[in-house]
Amino acid sequence: MYGFLIAVGVVLLLSIVWMVYRIQTLVSVVKGSDKKIASGSNKVNAFLFLVFLVAVGGLMFWYSIKEFDNYQLPIASEHGVVTDRLFWITMAVTGVIFIITHILLFVFPYKYQYKEDRKASFYPENNKLEVIWTTVPALVLTVLVITGWMAWSDITAPAPENAHVVELMGYQFAWDIRYPGQDKVLGDNDYRLTSAINPMGIDFTDQKSVDDFPSPKVVIPKGEPVLFKIRARDVLHSVFAPHMRLKMDAVPGMPTRFWFVPNKTTAEMRAELKNPDFNYEIACTEICGRGHNAMRRVIEVVEPAEYQKWLTEQKTFLQMNPALAEGIEVEVKEVAEIQ
């Protein structure tokens, strides 16, 4: 019954709109305004541009200021401070251009709306102006490019020797994490060795992998360089740690890396945000299939001393699952047992 009433209402509404439209058309024909070059609507449209400028411009600024703390994520890495500064410098520069050009774009229509007694000024070119607005943007962009390039070179420079290595391997739909253990070197891996008990395809015949250990979360020390070694097992993934301002694709067959220096521990950030449940997170930002939005891992940034302590408490792959040791040489097995 309600459906029927709604349908009737819609039909009535549509027919009223239709009638109004037809009457308007007929009236305009009678008045002859359809023969005029610019009818009264011209004034309305010109005025609406001003309204748009004020209303939508105002809305944008109000919301941008009101929401600042919500969309501006706290920064937790040293290079993040640099890239965020670049971001806001660029925002200031482009913001000024955005405002000026839009004021002109919407004020001109109002100011120069059609008037029968006026003639547009014939102004086809001015080379001086063209040169000015070619060189000024070029200079501004040069400054932006050079600052961006300097930051980019620093960020992508080779990691320091003493960087703490963490391996992240993406697969559908999670990240596996591996630490190099005491020797600080990751053991070899081969995707053909992958199996249910060895999801990272680690080659345990390699001495270096004996002390490697897994972890359910990424634990890293504050204030010391950390190197993420990133790879993928099946399709593309991308490591994204938003608070660290860190992103790097995980590519099957081509290991990638990203190093950074975390500058706030999880505890510090919790205190700063007054949110005891806060966690740094890793997400995936390269479409990888059904569970793309579920590849979450937590990063825990701790004080260096705490980190060293944590390292000693971890169990290696081989300790956790002795079955992995099957088929590897005796000496290696012994080493594994000692550790």
Add this chain to the structure above:
Amino acid sequence: MATASVATHDTAHDHHDHEHHDNFVTKYIFSTDHKMIGKQFLITGIFWALIGGLLSVLFRLQLGFPDMNLEWLRPLLGGWITETGQLDQTFYLALVTMHGTIMVFFVLTAGLSGTFSNFLIPLQIGARDMASGFMNMLSYWFFFVSSVIMFISLFIKTGPAGGGWVVYPPLSALEQAIPGSGLGMTLWLVAMTFFIASSLLGGINYITTVINLRTKGMSFSRLPLTIWAFFLTAVIGLLSFPVLFAAALLLVFDRSFGTSFYLSDIYIGGEALPNTGGSPVLYQHLFWFLGHPEVYIVLLPALGITSEVIATNSRKPIFGYKAMIISMLGITILSFIVWAHHMFVSGMNPFLGSIFMFLTLIIAIPSAVKVFNYLTTLWRGNLIFTPAMLFSIGLVSFFISGGLTGIFLGNSAIDIQLHDTYFVVAHFHLVMGSASFFGLVAGVYHWFPKMFGRMMDARLGYVHFWLTFVGVYMVFFPMHYIGIAGFPRRYYSWTGFEFSNMYTDLNMFVSVAAIITFAAQFIFLFNFFYSMYRGRKASSNPWRSTTLEWTTPIVPGHGNWPGEIPTVYRWPYDYSKPGAEEDFIPQTVPLSATPESNLPHEQEQVKTEMEIIKDESEALVANEAKES
């Protein structure tokens, strides 16, 4: 020289004097007439725009109202609605993939370039038709076949392609990874192959026609900016689409014939694949070698249309005609050497990243020049707000808003954080999606009288404009905030993460705005089809424009001009020339006929012009004498 060209015109003239007796099939289906082919592209483009828009509404429902029971969509989507009444996660990915593919290729490439290059090139340069009418027909029908295949892929059981519109392997190569990479992806590749063939056939035709078939006096320096834009677009397409074809072909090999161009070291579905040595990054390079120029393939025609519409309705010459051409040339060249800015964090050598950051930010300069030139064209004009004009001004606004965010993303250091977040989505939907879409709509409003001999209703046009203009900003502007906050693209839901477990209200707002904006397009649809049959009859030059197409009969027949093709004597932007009686002088009016308004250098050209006219009339007399 003059004699020869007059003679060829004359034979054409004879040929076209006869009444053509087309039957339904040759007139409306397998037509070789550029105007009909243009309309075919337009109607198909509108169809695809509706489908593409509808898909976006579906996934916006999920993003804005994640808890909504979508059971009522079961009649349409069937098994893609889960038992709990939610949108299936895999199907969500298919929706975003198909939305992107459809909008970029089928609507904004075929629907925009296909429509207006076909319709306007012969009319504005003064040609009877395209260089090859048959190839032109083939171009549409390849597109049609492509459309049918892509459309079918929407309905198959495993769903259409679902790896994002960029279809990066290995996801797109392995059926085990996502069901859409099975038959759906095969159909996607087949459809795109036909699409590329269609684009190339069309592009070759546009280029050839512009170079060879310009009427007498129509030098390159007198071409309307629309034609310059279509010409350069065709050049870009011709050089970049083959690379996409190569990328797709190698993907076909990897998928079906066991090669390893893109695949290496993969363990999936419990088994290790034999492929080694391939590189997924290779595909990305090949794809973006088309993918970035593609942005300009959709944008340049829109900018060309805007230049024409803004000049006409400002009653002013476009400011900096030469600067506009030079910036378009600059964009054309630069568009080929910036592709890797889509790949700053793909794992490619960071040094390449630096190079591409430099090149990318250079391309902002010609774009800035264009914006300033548009603004100066508006300055001290006498502006008439036809719907086309409104949409053109809207385009300039989007071009600024979306272009400026490109400066963030082109900066590799800043891009680390913003890459693949909603900031990117906001950026390209404004600068490439909405701007080009507005160009398309502006073009339809402006040239509708030439296409169908009737006017579209202006008032409905105003309503359509304001709803769409405000709507587009309400949809895409909030995405900047969501993007800065780090929300990743192509996420079915963000609630699994603490950093993105917010902005549900903003997403709801965006979804509502998207639905309203989509609904507003039906005003346009009604206006379009109603006006086609019942609209007010158009006059021969309703916008009082200077270009050649308005010298044809109101509805031009086969061959466009019943008699001689008119000769062109001046550039296309003589609006409000001091001294002239009217505020526009058509391109066909000789300089010698307007001594009162000629500029000093034009006065000098009058003499040569008179000689040419004299030669011509002598030749004409001689020809007639021969015939009788």
